[in-house]
Amino acid sequence: MKAVCWFGKNDVRVTSVPDPSIINPHDAIIKVTTTAICGSDLHLYDGYIPTMQKGDILGHEFMGEVVEVGHSVQRLKKGDRVVVPFTIACGKCFFCRRDLWSACDNTNPNAQTAEMLYGFSGSGLFGYSHMMGGYAGGQAEYVRVPFADVGPIPVPPDLPDEKVLFLSDIFPTGYMAAENCNIQPGDTVAVWGCGPVGQFAIKSAYLLGAERVIAIDNVPERLRMAAEEGNAKPLNFDDEDIFGKLSEMTGGMGPDACIDAVGLEAHGTTVDALYDRAKTALFMATDRSHALRQAIRACRKGGTISVPGVYGGLLDKFPFGAAFSKGLTFKMGQTNVHKYLAPLLSLVENRRIDPSFVITHRISLKDAADGYETFKKNRDECIKVVMKPDLN
Amino acid sequence: MELRRNRGLYARAARHPFLTSGAALLGAGVGYAVYRVVTNWSKPEVAKEVHVETSIAVNKTPAELYAIWRNFGNLPLFMKNLVSVTDSGDGRSHWVAKTINGSQIEWDAEIYNEKKNELIAWRSLENSDVVNAGSVRFEQGPQGRGAFVRVTMNYNPPVGKAGEAVAELFHIDGAHLIKEDLRRFKQFVETGEIASITGQTSGRAEIAQPSTDLSPEAAATEKARGQRA
Numbered sequence: 001m002k003a004v005c006w007f008g009k010n011d012v013r014v015t016s017v018p019d020p021s022i023i024n025p026h027d028a029i030i031k032v033t034t035t036a037i038c039g040s041d042l043h044l045y046d047g048y049i050p051t052m053q054k055g056d057i058l059g060h061e062f063m064g065e066v067v068e069v070g071h072s073v074q075r076l077k078k079g080d081r082v083v084v085p086f087t088i089a090c091g092k093c094f095f096c097r098r099d100l101w102s103a104c105d106n107t108n109p110n111a112q113t114a115e116m117l118y119g120f121s122g123s124g125l126f127g128y129s130h131m132m133g134g135y136a137g138g139q140a141e142y143v144r145v146p147f148a149d150v151g152p153i154p155v156p157p158d159l160p161d162e163k164v165l166f167l168s169d170i171f172p173t174g175y176m177a178a179e180n181c182n183i184q185p186g187d188t189v190a191v192w193g194c195g196p197v198g199q200f201a202i203k204s205a206y207l208l209g210a211e212r213v214i215a216i217d218n219v220p221e222r223l224r225m226a227a228e229e230g231n232a233k234p235l236n237f238d239d240e241d242i243f244g245k246l247s248e249m250t251g252g253m254g255p256d257a258c259i260d261a262v263g264l265e266a267h268g269t270t271v272d273a274l275y276d277r278a279k280t281a282l283f284m285a286t287d288r289s290h291a292l293r294q295a296i297r298a299c300r301k302g303g304t305i306s307v308p309g310v311y312g313g314l315l316d317k318f319p320f321g322a323a324f325s326k327g328l329t330f331k332m333g334q335t336n337v338h339k340y341l342a343p344l345l346s347l348v349e350n351r352r353i354d355p356s357f358v359i360t361h362r363i364s365l366k367d368a369a370d371g372y373e374t375f376k377k378n379r380d381e382c383i384k385v386v387m388k389p390d391l392n
Numbered sequence: 393m394e395l396r397r398n399r400g401l402y403a404r405a406a407r408h409p410f411l412t413s414g415a416a417l418l419g420a421g422v423g424y425a426v427y428r429v430v431t432n433w434s435k436p437e438v439a440k441e442v443h444v445e446t447s448i449a450v451n452k453t454p455a456e457l458y459a460i461w462r463n464f465g466n467l468p469l470f471m472k473n474l475v476s477v478t479d480s481g482d483g484r485s486h487w488v489a490k491t492i493n494g495s496q497i498e499w500d501a502e503i504y505n506e507k508k509n510e511l512i513a514w515r516s517l518e519n520s521d522v523v524n525a526g527s528v529r530f531e532q533g534p535q536g537r538g539a540f541v542r543v544t545m546n547y548n549p550p551v552g553k554a555g556e557a558v559a560e561l562f563h564i565d566g567a568h569l570i571k572e573d574l575r576r577f578k579q580f581v582e583t584g585e586i587a588s589i590t591g592q593t594s595g596r597a598e599i600a601q602p603s604t605d606l607s608p609e610a611a612a613t614e615k616a617r618g619q620r621a
Contacts, residue, residue, distance in 0.1 A: 003593070003595060005594070005595030007595075013595070015595040017593050017594060017595050018593045019593065020592060020593045021591070021592075021593075023588055023589070023590065023591055023592060024585040024586075024587075024588060025584065025585055026583070026584070026585055053594075053596070054595075054596065055594045055595035055596030055597070056594060056595070057593065057594060057595060072584060072585070090579075090582065090583040091583075092451060092582045092583050093451055093582055093583075094449065094451055094536075094537065094538070097451070105578065105579075105582075106578065106579045106582055106583050106587060107587050108587060109587040109588050109589050109590075111575065112568075112571075112572065112575075124587060133587070133589065134589045135589055135592070136589070136592050136593055136594060144592060144593075146587070147583070
């Protein structure tokens with residue numbers, strides 16, 4: 001089959017690889033009908049995530065048709081059309097039973113590696129480094145899905161792929177980010193980063209009752225989408241003093257909740273970038289966190305910082321004094337996708353939201369290398385790339 | 393998890409009559425080896441030189457976990473280096489393990505302490521390739537937290553024919569390996585399988601064809617299925 005493989009920084013190739021096979025009894029094999037490039041795939045593409053190996057198959061947003069099931073699979077059957085969560089969860093452990101699916105104890109075959117770095121390991125993830133399990137991803141014609149009775153959710157035939165695909169990651173991720181804000185009537189929510197997760201965080205914040213959402217970015221088409229599709233107030237950080245503007249818009253109080261939908265590759269000045277590079281070489285810091293620093297400073301006293309953006313290692317110059325002094329609450333983490341699948345599918349079925357609004361590019365899987373480059377460089381007003389294996 | 397070497401080792405070696413002169417000039421390892429050979433000749437060994445303790449929380453009751461563990465034939469399903477354990481039914485059992493270079497080591501063990509649903513403690517018998525003793529306890533965890541499985545192992549790193557070959561099994565990596573075996577035990581009893589990517593497809597050139605051989609994890613799962621059926 002054809003699959004998108006990682007070969008190093010800025011080097012992904014569509015390669016012929018062996019078809020996947022059933023390895024464990026709860027596995028299923030899915031024929032992928034639609035997959036997507038996630039903003040977090042760019043962290044891999046940019047070489048920020050350790051423990052990648054040349055030849056790893058990428059992709060954690062995908063859906064398709066079940067073509068084979070292991071002998072212990074009971075719920076799924078051949079022919080089912082399913083969306084697959086990017087986190088792999090067993091459904092049986094302490095964490096799964098508490099809806100903390102992304103903290104599953106039993107799905108990372110390389111848990112010891114993550115434990116060395118983090119103390120404890122989260123769940124296995126598709127196509128996201130060997131520290132996170134090393135599972136082959138879904139930017140491919142076929143993919144092996146472990147614990148097939150636990151994760152994949154069947155979707156109704158009348159909903160096209162593009163309306164349900166993002167249940168795999170970015171819709172639940174944006175939704176959990178908004179849910180983590182504990183939104184109360186009258187609340188203002190500020191969202192740093194208007195990529196796809198930011199866009200879903202904006203919509204979700206309104207769905208959860210926010211009075212007003214403010215969108216912060218410097219990419220014009222993203223801000224336009226946030227305003228037109230998300231009804232957010234756009235702020236371009238190239239043009240505006242963000243702290244001053246947020247303060248002014250909230251009567252000098254600051255936003256009730258701030259969402260960092262940027263993560264470890266926040267854009268900074270050249271001096272900062274050099275500084276971060278030096279720190280990285282010494283393993284004293286690995287992540288750039290301008291957005292998070294700004295959010296901490298701007299947030300109102302007693303407010304909430306919600307972090308759906310991915311961080312991998314160590315932060316430097318983290319304004320913990322401000323966070324302490326203002327009594328902020330921090331909520332973050334990999335998305336507990338399984339928890340949100342059914343309720344968010346209902347929102348799509350009831351036409352409360354059409355997640356396909358973020359799609360700007362539709363390409364064939366064989367053109368994935370171009371897709372990564374276009375997405376990375378924000379070329380051609382690119383916000384979200386979906387790929388189809390059967391498109392030519 | 394804890395791993396410590398017995399600090400009295402060199403002191404005891406130096407007191408041995410064969411080592412009273414010149415031993416201080418020998419490398420510690422050589423002195424240790426001679427000491428071990430000498431003591432092997434003279435009396436049964438007690439496993440006490442390396443001590444490992446580790447534990448894991450498992451979402452099952454102590455009774456369920458005890459039942460799985462007490463059926464020693466199950467142990468190779470999740471203990472990576474064990475080939476087989478044969479229970480002869482009189483409290484004694486025969487253990488076969490594979491070493492890092494593919495050879496096998498064997499020993500007989502006896503249960504010397506047991507409390508149903510709570511504790512199993514065993515020790516190797518004379519003429520073992522590896523002198524070892526251990527125990528596993530199954531404690532009721534706080535509400536909603538299943539059971540805590542605590543394993544204690546003592547063993548003497550082997551010298552002579554087993555030598556370096558068993559390093560992976562019973563030496564510096566011992567604590568790590570036991571921890572990983574416990575993790576596999578947890579996965580196996582909680583989910584019915586052991587998480588694995590062994591044999592999966594990738595774009596690496598060395599993988600020309602998907603593996604038709606079962607991964608160790610899948611083989612364990614298959615074997616378990618056969619036993620249950």
